[in-house]
Every structure is written in structure tokens, then in C-alpha cells.
Amino acid sequence: MSFDTVLLEKLRSARHLVVFSGAGMSAESGIPTFRDAQTGLWAQYRAEDLATPDAFRRDPVTVWNWYAWRRAMMRERQPNAGHLAVARLERLLPEVNVITQNVDGLHQAAGSGSVIELHGNIHGSRCFDCGRTSGEADGANGIDIPPRCTYCGGMLRPAVVWFGEALPMQAWQRAEDIVTDADLFLCVGTSSLVEPAASLPRLARSRGCTVVQINPDVTAHDAIAQFVLRGKAGGVLPGLLAAAWPDDS
Template sequence: MNFDPDLLDKLRNSRHLAVFTGAGVSAESGIPTFRDALAGLWAKYRPEDLATPEAFLRDPAMVWQWYASRRAAIAAIHPNPGHHAIARLGQLLRRLTVITQNVDGLHQAAGSGRVLELHGNIHRNTCFACGREATPEEAAQDATPPLCQGCGGMLRPGVVWFGEALPAEAWRQSVEAVEDADLFFCVGTSSLVEPAASLPRLARSLGCAVVQINPDATAHDAVADFILRGKSGEVLPRLLDAAFPAA
């Protein structure tokens, strides 16, 4: 794969790279995207029917068990070359911020330092009633779902459900990172979920160079200065090797 010399120069000299990742990055590790059909015991459900506050209130045990099955599946999955390449960028550049829509924690597992999670993290749990983050011991109770030791409310997965706002602090820091960045990578995201999908547009409006890395065309192509077709686990390692051959 040949890369534009201007892109290689911008990457080598970047003061602050913001990397925005979506489900396509995790899919390369074997994690189904949220819009993939469910399988096994959950085949009769749509993800949208399980990932809402209303679904949890209607049948909290079922929703808790579904997320427990997802956690178990993710626990056996490892970061892929795309995750590792992004973590390596954090070592090569002056500043790197990872902004992710994924909830699996694979960026952290690969070694990335500053990771802003716009949709939460499936490995954490919070109280549905008071919002307090639960300890691992609380979440390991036999009750389905376990109960908050602070107020007695039901624990829920620490992810953002349909109809809920993004975590305010993660969103604020993400916008600030984009405003400060001089280079923006958009990696493996379909650009369907707002307001997260507005970040590439924000970057472009501020004069930041935008790089789109995706096997398929998306709406982000319209704001990209550079479009790299392919999977992140294939494109990113080659891009790093081209930009930093001696590293």
C-alpha cells in the first residue's frame, strides 16, 4: 500500500493526534457489531430491544443476563493489530487521544493510555437508581441483577443505552481533544450514531486534517482529506511502518 507523502509528513510531525474509533475496529477481533443479528439464546431479540432503560425496567434479569453473556464472550477476545498500532502511536507521537464508541476496553488492553469512552464500558456497572459506580464485589452478588450496596437499587451495565445521553465529562474532553488536535483519524466507524458522528465534521471545520480508515465508504468520506480503504489491522501497521521506518 502506497501512502500520500503529505499524510506521512503530517503524521510524523503531529502535535496532537485524535483517533476516533468505532465498531469496525473491535469487529476485527471477533466482537460482533451492535447491529449484527444476535445468536444462540438471544436470536429472537434485536439489540435495540434489550439496550434501553425501558427494557431493563420491564425485565431487568433478562437484560442483566444478556450483558453477562456479552462480557463472557469479550473476556476471551484480545486486541488486534489495529488496537496495537494505535497504542504504538501513543509512544511515537507527542500526544495521542483515543476517542472510542466501543465498550469492550480493548484499547486499554492494547496499551493505549488516554482513552475517552463515549458509550461507557461493559466491564463496569452502575446503580440504575443513584448512578453510583459499583465495586466488582457488588456486581458479583448472586442476585440477578445485583443490588447497590449504597441505596438498594438495581445494578445495570455501565454502558450508554438507546435514548440516553453520552457521559458529559467524556464528551466534553472529546470535544476539547478535537479542538486541540492537528490530525484526526476516523477508524472503523459507520458514522450513524450522533452526536459522536459529528466529531469528524468538527475536526474538519477547525482546519484539522482528517484521515478516514475504513473498508467501505461512509459519510465521513465527505470531510476526509485522506481516505485509506481497508481494515484498521491491516492499514494502520503499514502506515506506521511507512511513517516511522526506524521505530
């Protein structure tokens, strides 16, 4: 793939780069997107029917076990070339922040040091009643399913954002702040369907930031972006870095 010379210069001279990633990036590591059909024991369920507070109240054991299955699957996956390229950008530019809609922790596993997780992290847990975080979701005593909060005795739930819930206020405010300050915004592997996260590219463009869309498919973000790179993150991002810094090993 060839790259516009104007884009390459904007990347090399970026003062503050924001990478905004979605499910398409994790899919390249073998993690199904959220709405993909369930398999095996879970084939009879729709993901949307398991990822709500009401579903947890109604059947906490089933919801906990589904997330345990998803955690185990994600734990076997590794960062792909796209994740690694994003992490490498941190040593090439003055400031790089990652804002992700993914809950798998692959950006951190790849080495990215500044990651805002808008939808939480599946590997953690928090109390359904008091809201206190409880670290690793698999750090339960192996007796109670779901495990219990050591502070109030309430049921622990996955530390992710469910349908009908607001994004974590601190994470969202931080995301808005860094987008407002950025001069280059890479929108990678996101469908532009999930709000309010999908509003971030619009915010970036409204603040005069250069927006680059990286996706194999057409999305609503194409109309916002000054540059559209049609392809998967694992191919486009390493190629983009090689073109911008050909002498960097």
C-alpha cells in the same frame, strides 16, 4: 498499500493526534457489531430491544443476563493489530488521545493510556437508581440478578449508554476539547451513523484539523476527510506506521 507522502509527513510531524474508533475496529477482534444478529439463546431478540431503560425496567433479569453473555464473549477477545498500532503511536508522537464508541476496553488492553469511552464500558456497572458506579459488573454476590447497589439497594445495570440516553457529559466535553486542540484526526472503523459521536470528524475538520478516514467501506466521513484509506484498521494502521517510521522497531 502505498501512502501519500504528504500524509506521512503530517503523521510524523503531528503535535496532537486523535484516534476516533468505532465498531469496525472491534469487529476485527471477533466482536460482533451491535446490530449483528443475536445467536444461540438470544437469537429471538433484537439488540435494540434490550438496550433501553424501559427494557431494563420491564425485564431486568433478561437484560442483565444478555449483558453478562456479551461480557463473557468480549473477555475472550484480544486487541488486534489496529489496537496495538494505536497504542504504539503514544511513544512516537507528543500527544495521542483515543476517543472510542466501543465498550469492550480493547484499546486499554492494547496499552493505550488516554482513552475516552463515549458509550461507557461493558465491564463496569452502576446503580439504576442513584447512578453510583460499582466497579466490575461481575463482582456481584451471586444471589441477586441483577445485583444490588451497596449504597441504596437499587438494581445495578451495565455502565454503558443505552438508546434514549445522553452521552456522559464529562466524557463528551473532554472529547470536544481534545478534538478542538488536535492537528491530526484518524477516523477508524466507524459507520458515521450514531450521533452525536459522528459529529466529531466534522468538528475536527471545521477547526482546521487534518482528517484521515480508515474504513473498508464508504461512509459519510469520506466527504469530510482529506485522506481516505480504504481497508481495515488491522492492516492499514500497522502499514501506515511502518511507512512513516521505517527505522522504528
